[in-house]
Amino acid sequence: MTTMTPVGNFRKRLKRRVKWPLIAIVAALPDSVQTLLYLPRVRKFAQHVPVLKVVYTGCYRTHPLDKALGTETGGIEPPEAIYGDDKNAGSFPYMGSQPSTVRLALRQLGDLRDHAFVDIGCGKGRPMIVATEFPFREIIGYDLASRLVDIANRNARIVARRFPERVPMRAYAADALQADFPPGKLVVYLFNPFGIQTMTRLLDSLTAAYERGAIEALSIVYLNPLCKELFDASPILDCRFSASVPYAADEIGYDEGVTQTVHIWTSRPRA
Ligand SMILES: C[S@@+](CC[C@H](N)C(=O)[O-])C[C@H]1O[C@@H](n2cnc3c(N)ncnc32)[C@H](O)[C@@H]1O
Structure with missing residues (x-):
């Protein structure tokens, strides 16, 4: 050593x-x-x-979504810039999902009218902004980094002013493991926010809420799914979608990739 x-x-x-x-x-x-x-x-x-x-x-260029809406969702925020010297904080960086990937994933889920959308590790809120294009009943996000949550809520105000008819989005500063899940039908969105230990505990708490009936139906949308095996092994979930999805042409050059791996699991029908 x-x-x-x-x-x-x-x-x-x-x-x-x-x-x-x-x-x-x-x-x-x-x-x-x-x-x-x-x-x-x-x-x-x-x-x-x-x-x-x-x-x-490409992450520091103004993203087409931000150009169109006047929001701020770009950049890379490394763990040390988000959390300073806090050794107990997260270890994965902030980077926004590409809107075309979020749209494609949400379109796989069918009728979303009575579902809540929850982005765990929402950062500056780009997926929540895209979720406002869909008829969710509630759109929320949680992030450990309160500075990013403030930016997400500034973005929420911009989107609400521009599209008053859409369901509003709201971000909360909280650890994923302290997050409150809205009851009923739930879409949980994850863009590689953390590693296996936190992910195991998050999935345990979602499974417990599903088994006691607090969550009626559960969909997990997971981008860059480093902990994919955990969800594959879940006794309550079935894999519904798995693909490497190309970015929309106008989003190429706004991060280093040109495709994103997307996996979606949904809860099995109850016996
Ligand atoms: C790759 S970014 C994804 C941001 C956003 N979901 C998106 O797709 O545009 C991952 C985010 O997870 C957050 N994060 C890391 N550990 C967390 C935890 N334990 N609880 C809540 N958020 C966390 C980070 O601060 C970072 O903003």
């Missing part, structure tokens, strides 16, 4: 303190500058410049 020297430790802490403020400067570059950086001749050099190269994740 290697142990870090005090100098090594200091360097690591300094790098962490300096890295994210610098990335924040790059993230704040206007879209016109980011577009310029995408020109092949500029990119050839700029992609090798430390920090500046994060532009080429």
Whole structure:
């Protein structure tokens, strides 16, 4: 086992303190500058410049959804930028789902009129914004990071002003394991928010709520499903959809991928 020297430790802490403020400067570059950086001749050099190269994740460009609505759902927020030095906090970063993937997943579920939508690890609320396009009875999200929840609720106000006829969305600052699940029919949305330990406890608590009848019917939509086996082994769920879904053409270049893996499970009919 290697142990870090005090100098090594200091360097690591300094790098962490300096890295994210610098990335924040790059993230704040206007879209016109980011577009310029995408020109092949500029990119050839700029992609090798430390920090500046994060532009080429595409996540810091203004997403088409945000351009259309005036919301703010972009960026990558690494765990250390979200949670600081809190060792008990999450270990996965924030990154928004692509709206076309969310739409395709929700269309697999049929009539959603009496369902609630719950995004566990909702971040800035992009999937909730897309969920407002569907006739859910309630749309909520939970995230550990209160700063992201504030942004999600700012987005909620923008969407509510623009589409007063839609069901409003609301984000809450809470750990997934403390989340309250609305009773009745539920769609739980997960974009790879955490690892196996938290996911096991989350699935246990959903299963218990389903078995005592508090949840009438349960659908799980899971993107980039690192803990897929847990759901496959569940005695109350059947896999209903599993595919690698291409992004819509206008969403390509707004993160590093061009497809997303989507799995959907729904609860078995009760005996
Ligand atoms: C990949 S992002 C997904 C954001 C959003 N669901 C989307 O698809 O656009 C994962 C989010 O999970 C949140 N998260 C991580 N651990 C969590 C926990 N234990 N409880 C609630 N949220 C958590 C992170 O703060 C991050 O915003």
